[in-house]
Amino acid sequence: MSSTAVARPSTPPRVLGQARIFPIAVAVIGAIGIAGFLWSLSIGPQDISLGNRIGGIVSPNHSTAQLIVHLVRLPRALEAALVGGSLAMAGVVMQSITLNPLGAPEIMGVNAGAALLVTLSVTVWTSLGGQSVLVLAFAGGAIASVFVFAFAQFGRGGLSPLRLALAGVTVTALLFSLMQGIFILHVETASTLMFWLVGGVNYASWNDIHMVWPWLAGGTVVALLLAAPLNVLALGDDMARGLGQNVTRTRFIGGAVVVVLAGACVGIAGPVAFLGLIVPHIVRRLVGVNHFFVMPLSALTGATLFVWADLGSQFISSVDQTPSGVVTALIGAPIFIYLARREKMTG
Amino acid sequence: MTRWRIVAAATAVLCLLMAVAGGASAATTTAKAKKFDPTCGAARAAVRTVNGTLGSTVIHGTPKRIVALEFSFVDDLTQVGLKPIGIADDNNPNALIPPIRKLVGSYTSVGLRATPNLETIASLHPDLIIADATRDAKIYSKLQAIAPTIALDSLQQAYLPLLHSAIVIGQAVNKCGAMRVRVQQDKLIMARVKKVVPKSYATKRAMFVVSDKSVFNVHSSLAYTPSLLNAIGIGSANVLKPGKGVNSYIVMSLEDFISNNPDIMFVADYFPGTAVVDKFQQSPLWDTVSAVKNKQVYQVNTFLWSKARGLLAGELIAQQAVHLLLHKYVSIALPKVASA
Numbered sequence: 263m264s265s266t267a268v269a270r271p272s273t274p275p276r277v278l279g280q281a282r283i284f285p286i287a288v289a290v291i292g293a294i295g296i297a298g299f300l301w302s303l304s305i306g307p308q309d310i311s312l313g314n315r316i317g318g319i320v321s322p323n324h325s326t327a328q329l330i331v332h333l334v335r336l337p338r339a340l341e342a343a344l345v346g347g348s349l350a351m352a353g354v355v356m357q358s359i360t361l362n363p364l365g366a367p368e369i370m371g372v373n374a375g376a377a378l379l380v381t382l383s384v385t386v387w388t389s390l391g392g393q394s395v396l397v398l399a400f401a402g403g404a405i406a407s408v409f410v411f412a413f414a415q416f417g418r419g420g421l422s423p424l425r426l427a428l429a430g431v432t433v434t435a436l437l438f439s440l441m442q443g444i445f446i447l448h449v450e451t452a453s454t455l456m457f458w459l460v461g462g463v464n465y466a467s468w469n470d471i472h473m474v475w476p477w478l479a480g481g482t483v484v485a486l487l488l489a490a491p492l493n494v495l496a497l498g499d500d501m502a503r504g505l506g507q508n509v510t511r512t513r514f515i516g517g518a519v520v521v522v523l524a525g526a527c528v529g530i531a532g533p534v535a536f537l538g539l540i541v542p543h544i545v546r547r548l549v550g551v552n553h554f555f556v557m558p559l560s561a562l563t564g565a566t567l568f569v570w571a572d573l574g575s576q577f578i579s580s581v582d583q584t585p586s587g588v589v590t591a592l593i594g595a596p597i598f599i600y601l602a603r604r605e606k607m608t609g
Numbered sequence: 610m611t612r613w614r615i616v617a618a619a620t621a622v623l624c625l626l627m628a629v630a631g632g633a634s635a636a637t638t639t640a641k642a643k644k645f646d647p648t649c650g651a652a653r654a655a656v657r658t659v660n661g662t663l664g665s666t667v668i669h670g671t672p673k674r675i676v677a678l679e680f681s682f683v684d685d686l687t688q689v690g691l692k693p694i695g696i697a698d699d700n701n702p703n704a705l706i707p708p709i710r711k712l713v714g715s716y717t718s719v720g721l722r723a724t725p726n727l728e729t730i731a732s733l734h735p736d737l738i739i740a741d742a743t744r745d746a747k748i749y750s751k752l753q754a755i756a757p758t759i760a761l762d763s764l765q766q767a768y769l770p771l772l773h774s775a776i777v778i779g780q781a782v783n784k785c786g787a788m789r790v791r792v793q794q795d796k797l798i799m800a801r802v803k804k805v806v807p808k809s810y811a812t813k814r815a816m817f818v819v820s821d822k823s824v825f826n827v828h829s830s831l832a833y834t835p836s837l838l839n840a841i842g843i844g845s846a847n848v849l850k851p852g853k854g855v856n857s858y859i860v861m862s863l864e865d866f867i868s869n870n871p872d873i874m875f876v877a878d879y880f881p882g883t884a885v886v887d888k889f890q891q892s893p894l895w896d897t898v899s900a901v902k903n904k905q906v907y908q909v910n911t912f913l914w915s916k917a918r919g920l921l922a923g924e925l926i927a928q929q930a931v932h933l934l935l936h937k938y939v940s941i942a943l944p945k946v947a948s949a
Contacts, residue, residue, distance in 0.1 A: 307868035326867065326897050333892055334864045384822045388880050446724065447700075457860060458823040464862050465825075465885055467892070581849070583824075583860040 284555045287548050288562060295343070295566030302339040302573045303331060333468070341466035342572040342586065343565035345527045346537055348478050350564025351485045352523040353538030354545075354557055358492040359516035362423035366539035367403070367524035370430035373535070374437035375406020376528035377459070381441050384455060385448040396473060399529035403521040409433050461534030461587030463572055470530040481523040482561065488516055489553035496551060536591045537564050540598050567594055647689075647787035649780060659781045662742035663749050663760035671783040672737035676730050676756070678722060679763040680705060682739040684919020685775040687712035688791045689784040695733045697722040706913050706922060731755045737781060763918055765857040767836035771918055772796075790946055795920050797944045799840050802927045805937050806842040814846035816871035816900070818861075819915050820886035821879040825861045827869075832857040833918045834875070834926060841927050843934070846871035867894050873934065874900040877911040907933045 303315050310318070310327045317323060318331025349367065356372075357365040367373045379402030383390040390398070414422075414429035445455050491512045494502045502509050527534065541564045542556065549555040571593055572586035648654055648671070658665050676695035677683045683696055687709055695717045698704050705713065717733055720726040722744060730738065730752070738758040740749060745760060752758040759781050761774040772792055779788020817828045817835050828835050830845040839845055846869055849855055861869065866889065878884050889895055900906050914926055924941040931939050 306864050308864065324893075326894065329894050329897070330864055330867060333894055334862070334867075388822075388883065390883075446721065455823050464860075465888070467863075467888060469888070469891075581859055582856065583862050583865065 281549075281552075281555070284549050284559065287545075287559055291559070291562050291566050295562060295569060298566060298569040298573055299339050299343065302342070302569060302576075303335045305573070305576055306330070306335060337468050337471055338463050338466040338572065339569060341463040341471055341530065342569045344471070344475070344478055345463060345531045345534060346568025346571075347561040347565035348481065348523040348527050349534060349537040349568075350541035350545075350560040351482060351557060352520045352527075353540075353564075354542045354553070354560045355485055355488060355492070355516045355523075356520050356538065357542055358488075358495060358553065359513045359520075360423065360426050361496070361498075362426050363543070364423070364427040364430075364539070367520055368533065368535045368538055369427065369434060370520075371406035371410045371433040371437060372403040372520055372524045373528055373533040373538075374434040374441075375402035375404070375409075376400070376525045377533040378402050378406075378437045378441050378444075380529060380532075381444050381455065384458075385444050393473060396477070396526060396529040400521055400525040403525040403528070406433055406437060407517060407521060457583075457585055458532045460585035461532035461590075462575065462585035463531050463568075464575075464583045464585060466530070474526040474530055477522050477526040481519050481526070484515065484519050485523070486557055488512070488519065489557050492516070492553045493551075496553075532585070532587065534568070534587045534590060536587075536594055537568060540591075540594045541567060544594070544598055645786060645790075647785075647790075648783050649785035653785075654783055657780065657783075659759055659777060661759040661777060662762055663746060666753075666757050666759045666781070668737065668757050668759075668781055668783075670736075672735075672757075672781070674733060674735045674737070675782065676719060676733060676735040676738045678719070678725050678739065678745055679741045679918075680709070680722075680916055681763045681771055681774065681918035681922070682741075682761065682778060683713060684709050684917060684921050685778045685788070686739075686782065688775075688920045689779060689782065689787040691782055691784070692716070693739075695719045695730060695735060697725045704912055704916065706910075706917050706925070708921060708925070709917075709919070727751055727755065739778060739781065765832060766918075767831055767857075768833055768840055768923065769836070771833060771923070772920075775920055791920060791943075793946045794943045795924060797946065798924050798941050799837075799927060801944070802924075802931055802939045802941075803841045805931055805935065805939055807935075808842070810843045810934070813844045813872045814870075814899075815843050815873040815875065816846040816869065817875045817877070817914065818886065819877045819879070819911065820884040822884055825863075825866060825885045825889065827859045827861050827866075828915075829857055829859055831855065833923075834914055837923050837926055838930060841930065843873070843930065846873075863889055863892060863894060867897060870897075870899050872899045872903065872905065874898075874906040875909045875914065875930070875933075876906060877909050877915045879911055881908075905934070909933075 308327065308330055310331060314325065314327040315331050318328040319336060322328040322332035353366045356367060356370055357363060376399040379398040380395055383395050383398055410429045410433045413433065414426045491507060494505055494507050495509065495512055499509050524538070541560050545556050545560045545563055549559055568586065568590060571589040574589040574593065575584040575586045578584040649657060656667060656669050658667050675686060675691060675693045677686060677693040678697040683693055683705065686693055692713050693716060697719050699721050700718060702710065717729065719729045722741070727748065735756040738752050738756050740752055740758055740760045741763045742760040743764045745752065749758065749760055759777065761777055762770045763774060772795065775792055776788055779785050815838055819826045819828065827847055829847040829849040830836060830839065831849050831851055835845040835847065847859060876886055878886055895901055909929065913922055928939055928941050931937050
């Protein structure tokens with residue numbers, strides 16, 4: 263994993279080449295994503311005809327088949343796309359504002375902080391539901407990221423990518439152990455909370471989507487608008503300041519975007535791991551470090567990856583539901599390894 | 610000559626009748642003389658080897674200080690007049706169903722069933738520990754170091770294996786006869802309950818689901834409650850074949866549940882109002898389920914239906930099921946049985 267992939271821009275010919283790759287990548291990954299989306303509408307315990315699937319998407323009547331498509335399969339596929347895309351974008355922003363290739367909501371404590379407070383809503387504050395849980399997720403993510411940044415600055419040497427990563431891993435481990443302690447003390451729900459802890463969209467509903475889409479939309483817009491400032495920030499703090507950028511403000515806004523995107527995703531799908539870490543690296547190997555390309559393509563790639571992960575999870579057991587998060591790394595890791603090896607071989 | 614033949618034949622018949630009567634009388638006299646022995650017999654009272662799921666244990670005498678690490682074991686012990694001194698009650702005395710709590714009286718909590726406190730157990734100086742073969746497998750050797758330990762089936766087990774566990778508990782506590790009688794009574798009670806259940810219910814598809822905020826967890830036919838319902842003549846919506854690695858519980862999505870389409874539902878809801886089942890109820894698809902259309906969705910107590918699994922608990926579940934479904938009250942008073 264090369265730190266120059268985040269900190270330094272590519273040379274011009276490579277930039278031009280990667281600019282040409284961008285629309286191809288969008289088309290190919292988009293096609294794969296759409297294929298996965300459509301396939302996920304067709305699999306399930308009930309055999310539903312193509313006509314009913316189309317009807318279920320466009321204008322469902324009251325037949326069970328179309329209601330299943332409209333109320334179960336469609337929101338599940340859509341939620342997978344939204345969560346995957348949002349977590350991937352959160353990863354891009356996190357890695358850019360921390361100048362750290364290991365920056366990801368799941369490593370920097372954001373997911374763990376959100377998950378801890380959501381866990382409390384399931385075990386202790388059980389009357390809470392809906393938007394309250396979402397607010398808890400935001401609060402947890404924000405508090406955790408503040409802790410991470412604070413710990414990373416302890417001692418001599420100040421903030422560095424390594425210290426930030428270590429602080430993130432430490433805080434994440436602490437928060438997860440607190441969560442597990444809560445599970446143990448609430449044994450009635452412990453085993454089923456483990457299902458939630460892996461992360462997934464198995465119980466997706468239109469209610470969840472209606473609840474989070476404003477936050478995800480807002481976070482996405484701000485993330486896309488941050489493309490230019492993040493390109494400048496990638497040159498280093500001194501250079502960025504020299505070019506007139508308010509580095510602190512950029513980092514603050516970026517941090518807020520990460521908390522909103524990751525917190526909303528954890529609130530509805532649990533702490534899905536891997537997407538925020540790996541997808542930005544996969545995308546950078548395709549289109550370079552220009553955030554004008556990286557940001558939208560990461561959203562698309564993350565959405566595609568999680569849709570296919572959810573699809574794959576439905577084939578693991580013919581009897582049981584498997585959380586989608588189980589499959590995410592199974593799909594993403596080989597892709598990343600292939601791309602890393604290809605870059606090594608081509609220099 | 611003919612007259613003498615008649616007399617001889619009559620005499621022979623009379624003798625035969627007297628012999629039979631005498632034998633019966635002798636037998637009766639013998640039966641009266643044989644008193645019911647609630648223990649395991651003189652030969653096994655001092656030392657006996659009891660076979661549990663994780664291995665055999667040698668037990669000396671009659672244990673008086675018993676620690677039970679599952680609710681079903683507590684239930685079974687109370688049914689033969691014993692009170693465990695230590696119970697893994699998940700730090701919640703209300704987890705014991707009220708009739709059992711009343712029978713047990715005071716006890717020391719040894720913590721969670723998932724992770725019982727070994728120090729607390731040791732401090733009680735037990736002379737017998739009854740552990741769960743699944744949950745406590747990893748600490749079985751540590752428990753054996755504290756006191757003679759027998760590990761039996763409870764978690765994720767069906768009704769019949771739990772009856773077997775009760776029998777083994779009887780052997781362990783030197784109450785073989787008493788427990789055999791109690792198990793026999795349990796079977797008779799179930800037969801009594803089954804009598805009032807119409808035969809058509811055998812082909813009905815009843816679902817027992819435990820729901821919390823994370824999952825919709827359906828208990829299959831391999832789990833306790835559905836297999837008990839099956840024993841009283843109520844069919845299961847989720848029949849699984851036993852096998853290695855087969856889980857008794859099935860996590861279902863909304864579509865899985867709609868496809869399963871049970872005729873009857875017993876719902877144990879941990880978080881009424883905010884659990885997954887409550888979200889399902891808000892969906893228009895909920896109304897397409899047969900159980901909903903037939904108005905046969907029943908809320909049941911989570912501790913009794915999901916966790917208890919003992920002799921008395923099973924009888925209470927059977928009684929409640931019939932009352933909910935058929936509006937009939939069946940007594941679960943203990944029937945008289947011939948001493949085993």
